Amino acid sequence: MDKNNNNSKPTRRDFIYTLTASLGVLGAGASVWPIVSQMNPDSSVKAMSTVEVDISKVDKGKEITVMWRGKPVFIKRRTEDEITKARNISLGELPHPETDKKRVLKDEWLVVVGICTHLGCVPINGKGEYGGWFCPCHGSHYDTSGRIRKGPAPTNLEVPKYKFVGNDKIIIG
Amino acid sequence: MSEYSNKKNEEFSPVHTNKVGGSPYTGVIGWIDNRLPIFRIFKHEYLDFQVPKTLNYFWSFGGILMICLIFLIITGLALGMHYKPSADEAFNSVEKIMRDVNFGWLIRYAHMNLASFFFIAVYLHIFRSLYYGSYKEPRQLMWLLGITIFFLMIATAFLGYTLPWGQMSYWGATVITNLFSAIPLVGEGIVTWLWGDYSVGDAALNRFYVLHWLIAFLIVGIVVFHVIALHIVGSNNPSGIEPKDTRDTVSFSPFTTSKDLVGMLVFILIFVAVMMFAPNYLGHPDNYIPANPMVTPAHIVPEWYFLPFYAILRAIPDKLMGVIAMVSSIAILGLLPWLDFSKVRSSVFRPIWKQCVFLFVLDFFLLMYVGAMPAEGIYLVLGRIGTIYWFAFFIILAPLVSIYEKPLPMPQSINEYMDWKKKGKIKTFNFTG
Numbered sequence: 247m248d249k250n251n252n253n254s255k256p257t258r259r260d261f262i263y264t265l266t267a268s269l270g271v272l273g274a275g276a277s278v279w280p281i282v283s284q285m286n287p288d289s290s291v292k293a294m295s296t297v298e299v300d301i302s303k304v305d306k307g308k309e310i311t312v313m314w315r316g317k318p319v320f321i322k323r324r325t326e327d328e329i330t331k332a333r334n335i336s337l338g339e340l341p342h343p344e345t346d347k348k349r350v351l352k353d354e355w356l357v358v359v360g361i362c363t364h365l366g367c368v369p370i371n372g373k374g375e376y377g378g379w380f381c382p383c384h385g386s387h388y389d390t391s392g393r394i395r396k397g398p399a400p401t402n403l404e405v406p407k408y409k410f411v412g413n414d415k416i417i418i419g
Numbered sequence: 420m421s422e423y424s425n426k427k428n429e430e431f432s433p434v435h436t437n438k439v440g441g442s443p444y445t446g447v448i449g450w451i452d453n454r455l456p457i458f459r460i461f462k463h464e465y466l467d468f469q470v471p472k473t474l475n476y477f478w479s480f481g482g483i484l485m486i487c488l489i490f491l492i493i494t495g496l497a498l499g500m501h502y503k504p505s506a507d508e509a510f511n512s513v514e515k516i517m518r519d520v521n522f523g524w525l526i527r528y529a530h531m532n533l534a535s536f537f538f539i540a541v542y543l544h545i546f547r548s549l550y551y552g553s554y555k556e557p558r559q560l561m562w563l564l565g566i567t568i569f570f571l572m573i574a575t576a577f578l579g580y581t582l583p584w585g586q587m588s589y590w591g592a593t594v595i596t597n598l599f600s601a602i603p604l605v606g607e608g609i610v611t612w613l614w615g616d617y618s619v620g621d622a623a624l625n626r627f628y629v630l631h632w633l634i635a636f637l638i639v640g641i642v643v644f645h646v647i648a649l650h651i652v653g654s655n656n657p658s659g660i661e662p663k664d665t666r667d668t669v670s671f672s673p674f675t676t677s678k679d680l681v682g683m684l685v686f687i688l689i690f691v692a693v694m695m696f697a698p699n700y701l702g703h704p705d706n707y708i709p710a711n712p713m714v715t716p717a718h719i720v721p722e723w724y725f726l727p728f729y730a731i732l733r734a735i736p737d738k739l740m741g742v743i744a745m746v747s748s749i750a751i752l753g754l755l756p757w758l759d760f761s762k763v764r765s766s767v768f769r770p771i772w773k774q775c776v777f778l779f780v781l782d783f784f785l786l787m788y789v790g791a792m793p794a795e796g797i798y799l800v801l802g803r804i805g806t807i808y809w810f811a812f813f814i815i816l817a818p819l820v821s822i823y824e825k826p827l828p829m830p831q832s833i834n835e836y837m838d839w840k841k842k843g844k845i846k847t848f849n850f851t852g
Binding site (some may be wrong): 268311313316366367382397401 | 556598600620713716735
């Protein structure tokens with residue numbers, strides 16, 4: 247071996263070593279991957295990932311909470327006042343700047359995942375300093391657009407993928 | 420081939436297999452010991468083993484922790500025979516253990532409270548090391564193994580707390596697993612992977628149960644290393660002076676064993692009193708409300724033993740930095756043997772370091788108090804002061820005190836230390852008994 251190593255040209259033995267090592271790594275990876283992957287959500291969990299919600303009975307200024315992927319989703323029918331409050335603010339004042347227009351499909355309806363972006367608690371509707379939500383766990387305040395205004399949460403409440411079906415139905419997911 | 424035939428017999432090294440023999444015992448025990456040296460190892464490490472004769476009751480906590488661990492595993496095994504790790508059944512199966520299973524109430528209350536008492540003992544054990552400098556050369560690796568055990572204890576205690584699937588279990592699990600989402604880029608993916616779903620649910624509970632078991636046995640494994648290391652470097656002692664000969668030591672049995680037994684009995688007495696008269700005192704009543712993913716309890720708090728670290732998490736307004744601070748507040752203990760490089764081990768001879776350690780203990784209780792309070796107003800301020808001192812203790816005070824502190828005059832040996840103590844030349848806690 248030592249004599250071969252002095253030679254700059256790779257030998258047949260080098261080739262066999264490299265090949266064996268590569269196959270070993272590949273084999274180890276192929277055995278570990280199923281063990282890691284089994285922990286991820288399976289297809290049956292993923293298949294449950296859309297819900298249809300009837301919103302015809304929600305009055306102005308009210309909010310309903312529906313379950314989507316095991317998480318609460320807030321569907322809020324906002325009043326004119328709440329919409330103006332969400333829009334009359336310059337982006338510079340926001341910790342996570344997003345316009346209200348970008349966060350809704352229809353001005354009246356705000357749909358957000360009801361999970362505080364800090365550590366996953368469910369914020370309480372109508373509480374807090376900005377008229378939106380307040381998270382009781384670590385004190386994050388959200389406004390009427392579900393945007394973080396004060397507290398430890400790093401980002402705004404997540405807007406899930408959703409669409410309107412006619413005027414009184416929403417499909418989330 | 421030629422090399423082999425040219426050598427003489429004497430030039431070959433003997434083969435070190437088949438070393439049957441050497442046991443100090445005879446008869447059946449000797450026969451076994453000659454083939455599997457467990458009896459002579461036990462004799463060597465637990466009967467004849469030499470221990471400094473100055474050990475006070477703070478040195479009982481190692482043995483106490485061992486007892487706690489054994490009883491946790493035995494009660495855990497019993498609970499595992501009745502518990503069902505599924506989101507639909509978990510809460511009810513725990514209630515069934517409490518109401519129907521023979522002695523189920525006793526076994527569960529014992530397991531719950533033992534977890535708390537395990538932490539009480541480990542905190543006293545860690546304090547002992549801090550005060551008497553047990554982490555210093557040559558015991559750094561023991562100290563690091565100890566910190567590893569502490570991390571594993573935290574993990575398994577957290578996992579165990581989620582199993583009853585009450586409101587605190589559920590929301591505790593949600594908040595703690597969400598700590599991983601603070602990791603940039605891959606955080607969300609890791610959290611989904613940990614959950615096996617898009618929220619904490621059935622899949623998470625089932626794996627938490629398995630991991631709760633696994634980590635319990637990992638602790639047993641690391642404890643074995645911790646003890647092996649102890650038997651190489653030997654016990655530290657209140658004087659911090661290494662024993663020189665048998666004038667400074669006693670044999671482990673019967674001296675240390677009987678003293679440890681006294682400590683254990685007192686500890687068990689207090690434990691049994693709490694378990695019998697106030698079994699839920701250290702828990703949270705909300706955990707007797709079944710888990711509800713749609714409603715977070717108005718005020719969520721972790722178990723009492725996590726409160727100081729929880730306070731550090733909340734003291735920092737940024738999510739990622741908060742998580743980093745919380746994890747480092749424990750990990751930084753591991754650096755102490757190198758941050759505190761004073762040659763003197765025991766605080767008995769370190770007037771300034773002694774004050775720092777006492778302040779550190781006060782800080783621990785301050786943070787514990789703050790962690791139980793809402794994260795606002797004065798509590799936020801106190802939490803920040805507490806967090807600053809916590810880190811300053813390690814990063815600033817330890818090295819500075821090592822450099823500038825003038826240690827008190829020290830005796831030459833453990834024997835002389837005891838002599839000085841008798842004459843009142845040394846002021847210590849009176850824990851020697």
